[in-house]
Amino acid sequence: MPKPFHNLEQEKQQRIISASLQEFSEKGYEQASTNQIVKNAGIGKGMLFYYFNNKRELYDYLINYCFDLVHNGYVQQIDLSEPDFIERFRQASMNKLTFFNENPFVFNFLGIIMLTEDELLPHDTRKKIEQLQQIAYDSIYKDIDYSLFRDDIDTQKAMDLIKWSMDGYREDISQVYKGEDIANVNMEKLTLEFTQYLDTLKIAFYK
Structure with missing residues (x-):
């Protein structure tokens, strides 16, 4: 810095x-x-x-700032001791929703970084991206109790469908409350609604 x-x-x-x-x-x-x-x-x-x-030095500073913010404010908040995939993803999705509303430009900025051609990014930046992606992946998928899933379905496909459903829900909510002060969002109502969707997913995919 x-x-x-x-x-x-x-x-x-x-x-x-x-x-x-x-x-x-x-x-x-x-x-x-x-x-x-x-x-x-x-x-x-x-x-x-x-x-x-110069502009490049500012840009590089922002990359490191956003990486640290996402790692400390979002990824590290996921409870790795929770073996239930849906419950862990529920927590991660709600954390991400809160984080997104508090830091509206961070994910957009990192999205641009992820799509930038390799040759335009320094090697250490590209390596940091890969490390953050791996940490986030481990935070969602590591030590999951697969025995909770029904025996007659493809577990990986079920997990993909659950992830897509939750990501889609979070994106819809982010658009609805875009620009809103997080303090004005009825998180209790939102959490209840989200929990109802999760219960439906559990009926569909769990024993």
Whole structure:
């Protein structure tokens, strides 16, 4: 982390990060404008380049910032001691929904990173992506109790269908509440509705 930026007050750091994530996630690296970033952040352009030598340095900082945020704020919150695949995925989906609403541009920004051509990303960045993907995969699939599934179905296909169903539900909810303050979302109602869908999946796939 650039030292001057690290020493900047937290509120101004967050304004710069949020404005930068929004610009890069909406326009990609090449089309992103530092003029728009400083305008949205409410700072002078000279100040931005005092903290970061150039647009690329800012971009690389955001990559590491988002990786750490997703790892600490989402992936590490998944309970690996829960052997029930649906219950573990329920927890992960609700965590992801909350995280997405609190950090709306992070997943969009990382989505762009994932689609970037290999030659445009440094080797250590590509390696960090692969490590994060593996950690997330292990967090969902490691030490699952497969005996819960019915004997007459393909367990892997059932798990894929469950995952797609939950991802689709989360995406629908994210669109419905897009731009809403997370504090205004009725999480109790949302959780109850989600639990009802999970109960249906359990009837379909579990013994």
